[in-house]
Amino acid sequence: MEMYLTGKRALVTGSSSGIGRAIAERLAAEGVEVAVHGRDATRSETVAAAIRALGGRATVLLGDLTTDEGMAAVIDGVHGWGGVDILVNNIGGPVSMANTSWFGDSPADWMQSFQQNTTAAVSLIHALVPQMKERGWGRVIQISSRNAISPHADLGSYGAAKAALNNLTLSLSKALAGTGVTSNGVMPGLIYTPQLDGWFAEMAQKQGAGADIEAGKQFVLNNVVRQTVNRLGQPQDIAGLVCYLASPLSDFMTGTTIRIDGGSTPTV
Template sequence: MKERRALVTGSSSGIGAEIARMLAAEGVRVVIHGRDQARVQAVAREIETAGGQAATALGDLTTDEGITATIEAARQAFGGIDILVNNVGGSASVAHSTWFDASLDEWGESYRHNTLAAVRLIQAFVPGMRERRWGRVIQISSRNAISPHAQFGAYAAAKAALNNLTLSLSKALAGTGVTSNGVMPGLIYTPQLDSWFVEVAQKQVGTAEPRAGQAYVLKNVVHQTVERLGQPRDIAAAVCYLASPLSDFMTGTTLRIDGGATPTVG
């Protein structure tokens, strides 16, 4: 993948940052994207210190101005994009007590954040990939897309739409040399989860130790068959495979990487 050019949205921390680091280690020139300049630049410097090539793009992808700024910065960085990783997403709110507690505004915001932002970037960069007869579009979805929790109905529905988008795009790109695939992560550890683990530990175990909360969640909440939390590198490795020439015979597929937490065939 040496000298290929990638944009990884939401890559100033967490899963996105690890995807960017791993792609850069494979020789890909990576555009780091986020909303916080200091965090974006920190990831770019880390990649450059390790011998890779990185540029930056700032913008809130829920706004027209932010998407436009991101597209322009990514185009100017290396002259185009060959690999688009739509990693930005997430729930628009905290978990709800019941399915009926989420407002219609939240449903719309979740769709704009998780699905429409990806559509806008695909429309911006995929025409160039088709002209060059090579490209990779990779969506970061969620296991909630096929095995949703009631408390995250809006988020799960938006991610299900992203899976559908991935397949329909692959058909639209038939015979072009551009593939469309996705990854559905399960519960992946990032430092932002520690406050939740502390809350769980205090409520369920009677301690403020995050590891006690982790153990409780693994046993009683996600019901994994792999006895550890997922790590950002688990998702980054899958993205690197999908971005590489090794995946030439694969398109329209969304990989489930969740430690065996999804109790279904699909």
């Protein structure tokens, strides 16, 4: 399907690995010039090189978006690049996956969760969206989580921060009314990345299956996420939806956050 994205420019935050990388690669394959963002130069350059090797266009912007210095470096880099038409706010995640619990996360942990999952997105929106409004076209896409609407007890701070992201996605769409700039979001379920292998091995060990990662995956599917699709989500699943939301084909969609979770969220 033609996405009509050739010649557009996009910043995908947190695109040196995982879901962000898949989004950057998919947009680049559709003709978008992509700014690959990360904190690690080697990993970010690897993604950009992979995009270029396939004929795409990519640049690298480095900076920790939870710090003032890192945020300023990325914003300055985007302005020096000539601005963007598409902003994908992908960075985020739990503050820690080690021994996390509702009462184990301190108030400081909650503030950190909001900083990396919500406030960073707000800062980039303030800095980059006014230029989209001036040009009369743009896309702002938040990568949220199913935890925003069906939170886990052990990920309270993360779910609350993502719920705030859903809320700002809608309020932003109203603030952008009539400008040609839309604001939408995506709520992934459990998406496989190699970082999950340690957790799967732990789950397998608890069930007496040694450190069998595949056994751990199946246990999680059957007993933790309880999906109606019998496979783990892949980063490419999210990238395809983001690519559609970034395209002119989605002109009639704004203020919407779409759940894509293999049927794991037990709510309407």
